[in-house]
Amino acid sequence: MAGPNRILVWDGALRLFHWSTVFLVAAMWWTAENGIMDWHKRMGMILLGLISFRLVWGLLGPRTARFTSWKIGPGAILGYLKGLTGGAHKPSFGHNPVGTLSVIAMLLALCVQVGTGLFSVDVDGLESGPLASLVSFEAGRQAAEIHETAFNLLVILIGLHIVAIVTYLVFFKDNLVRPMVTGRRASEDFEGGETLADSKLSWPRLAIALAVAVAVMWAVFNGG
Ligand code: HEM
Ligand code: HEM
Numbered sequence: 001m002a003g004p005n006r007i008l009v010w011d012g013a014l015r016l017f018h019w020s021t022v023f024l025v026a027a028m029w030w031t032a033e034n035g036i037m038d039w040h041k042r043m044g045m046i047l048l049g050l051i052s053f054r055l056v057w058g059l060l061g062p063r064t065a066r067f068t069s070w071k072i073g074p075g076a077i078l079g080y081l082k083g084l085t086g087g088a089h090k091p092s093f094g095h096n097p098v099g100t101l102s103v104i105a106m107l108l109a110l111c112v113q114v115g116t117g118l119f120s121v122d123v124d125g126l127e128s129g130p131l132a133s134l135v136s137f138e139a140g141r142q143a144a145e146i147h148e149t150a151f152n153l154l155v156i157l158i159g160l161h162i163v164a165i166v167t168y169l170v171f172f173k174d175n176l177v178r179p180m181v182t183g184r185r186a187s188e189d190f191e192g193g194e195t196l197a198d199s200k201l202s203w204p205r206l207a208i209a210l211a212v213a214v215a216v217m218w219a220v221f222n223g224g
Contacts, residue, residue: 009094010183011061013061014054024043024046032151041130049217053213063198064095072101077098077101080096089174131223134223
């Protein structure tokens with residue numbers, strides 16, 4: 001796949017994070033819907049690890065994954081929108097400025113979802129998140145209320161995410177999904193300033209991010 005004219009945009013860890021999150025969010029909905037709460041909580045712990053990893057990867061990962069390289073200032077957004085409406089769609093090396101806003105919203109919504117799940121208690125106090133014993137029953141119920149509301153918000157954001165991806169495919173003939181699967185897209189799509197250093201993962205940094213994710217899971221597992 002790594003032909004001479006294909007360039008890496010998304011590192012393997014970020015792609016694994018993405019598709020595992022897609023699978024797990026669907027599984028979280030399904031398990032909650034069917035009352036299979038032991039699996040809901042087990043898979044919730046894995047999501048906690050994944051989201052912790054992504055937050056650290058936003059600090060340590062390659063440029064396309066790193067939060068400080070994301071451009072979301074008004075100038076960047078207006079410039080990008082002008083290009084789009086002017087019919088001059090230019091693929092972005094990484095998230096485009098508007099996409100970045102939706103990515104930030106989704107990551108935040110996932111944090112709220114997982115964070116409140118940890119403290120949630122159901123009405124009769126039978127089903128509770130791993131940290132629920134640290135808070136009062138009322139606070140646990142409040143967390144569960146937010147958990148439910150945040151889920152609706154997450155579903156809306158995921159819906160917008162998919163509509164945006166289909167829009168790029170249909171109206172701008174830009175397939176964003178393939179790079180999220182293979183990591184790569186044609187280098188002719190870009191102006192030529194991009195290098196592998198912008199997107200290649202570093203193994204020592206990956207080890208640090210994974211260690212932090214495991215430490216967070218361990219702390220929660222032993223903290224309730
Ligand atoms: C549970 C559902 C989903 C969630 C929570 C989700 C979440 C995310 C997040 C957080 C990112 C940013 C990646 C990062 O920088 O960490 C992202 C990007 C992306 N997602 Fe999803 N996603 C979901 C479903 C899907 C589906 C079903 C598809 C494909 C049809 C998809 C395709 C993509 C693509 C192509 C990108 C990269 C967009 C770009 O080029 O800027 N996602 N998604
Ligand atoms: C993206 C991640 C998650 C999603 C989409 C999700 C979704 C849901 C949904 C839809 C419900 C049912 C709300 C209701 O109708 O009562 C629920 C309940 C619950 N979730 Fe999650 N959840 C997630 C993460 C977690 C995590 C990480 C934990 C803890 C480890 C957790 C623990 C709970 C508990 C204890 C309940 C029962 C609360 C109640 O019945 O009021 N969830 N979740």
